Amino acid sequence: MRFARLGALGEERPVAVEDDTFYDLTPLTDDITGAFLESGGVHRARAAREAGELPVIDGAGRRIGAPIARPSAxxxxxxxxxxxxxxxxxxxxxxxxxxxxxxxxxxxxxxxxxxxxxxxxxxxxxxxxxxxxxxxxxxxxxxxxxxxxxxxxxxxxxxxxxxxxxxxxxxxxxxxxxxxxxxxxxxxxxxxxxxxxxxxxxxxxxxxxxxxxxxxxxxxxxxxxxxxxxxxxxxxxxxxxxxxxxxxxxxxxxxxxxxxxxxxxxxxxxxxxxxxxxx
Structure with a gap:
């Protein structure tokens, strides 16, 4: 699975990416953080995507930020x-x-x-x-x-x-x-x-x-x-x-x-x- 963050600096929105389609992860998390990853976020995102529970969003023309929020190190x-x-x-x-x-x-x-x-x-x-x-x-x-x-x-x-x-x-x-x-x-x-x-x-x-x-x-x-x-x-x-x-x-x-x-x-x-x- 691929994850990304879209939006202006400091306002990035977490998404899952399949082919050229972006799936909104905000029903699951505010951001792609260490807490999200540690709490089984990848598994939950995959399950939600397979169940059709993640809305599709338009990523055209939007800035792509770093795919993880600021790390501690x-x-x-x-x-x-x-x-x-x-x-x-x-x-x-x-x-x-x-x-x-x-x-x-x-x-x-x-x-x-x-x-x-x-x-x-x-x-x-x-x-x-x-x-x-x-x-x-x-x-x-x-x-x-x-x-x-x-x-x-x-x-x-x-x-x-x-x-x-x-x-x-x-x-x-x-x-x-x-x-x-x-x-x-x-x-x-x-x-x-x-x-x-x-x-x-x-x-x-x-x-x-x-x-x-x-x-x-x-x-x-x-x-x-x-x-x-x-x-x-x-x-x-x-x-x-x-x-x-x-x-x-x-x-x-x-x-x-x-x-x-x-x-x-x-x-x-x-x-x-x-x-x-x-x-």
Missing amino acids: VYCVGMNYAAHAAESGARPPENLVMFMKAPNTVVGPYDDVAIPSGSEKTDWEVELGIVIGRRASYLGSRDEALEHVAGFVLANDLSERAWQLETSGGQWGKGKSAPGFSPTGPWLVTPDEVDWSDLRLRSFVNGEPRQDSSTADLIFDVPYIVWHLSQHLALEPGDLILTGTPEGVALSGRFPYLRRGDVVELSIDGLGAQRQVMV
Whole structure:
């Protein structure tokens, strides 16, 4: 099943999506939140749709917001593709690298993104995102991990590389947390609809190809990431985990950094596509 949120920023309406039809979820919930996911919202939405209890709404011309309301946390995995680690000047990590982004970086997949004032090295990163559906703390094994996953999303982990690496003081957060730096969606797709282990990821800037890889190349895969993070922190329903980006970013030195007017397009098979204009 696919879920989305339609409407102006701060006024999004939760919907279920089948083909090109939008089904209103407000009879079940005010929004797609952690509480909705944890309380069996996916099952209730599916049952209500099959029973014909969800009204059809017209989504034409309406803004598509992030498919989840603001998460309590955005966790990110760094250098999780060997080729990307190499283009960053690093070896593939032996231990999972985690950093965090501010939750208010999460915006819609087609929203304009403002290049931060003073930025010279704003970069794109197409990523598979995991949305947590049940609280996960000290999971016994990676075999339990997918029981705590509500679904998957497409995300752009935008980064200001100078602030991340040159003036960071050793932490990455300053280069990762500018407003709008986590475009997410268009859909939250439940695990039964996608094979997370082999999804094609692509990105383009002004129509020119940049990244083209597969989640099959992840160093640390989805179950391991969820299990591993649960050993160090409590993952809450609605939390977003970004799993890392493949090679082909501006940090490699092969491409220019983003400038005003540039158009960034990203896609992951089964999870939809995004388009952002840099302003």
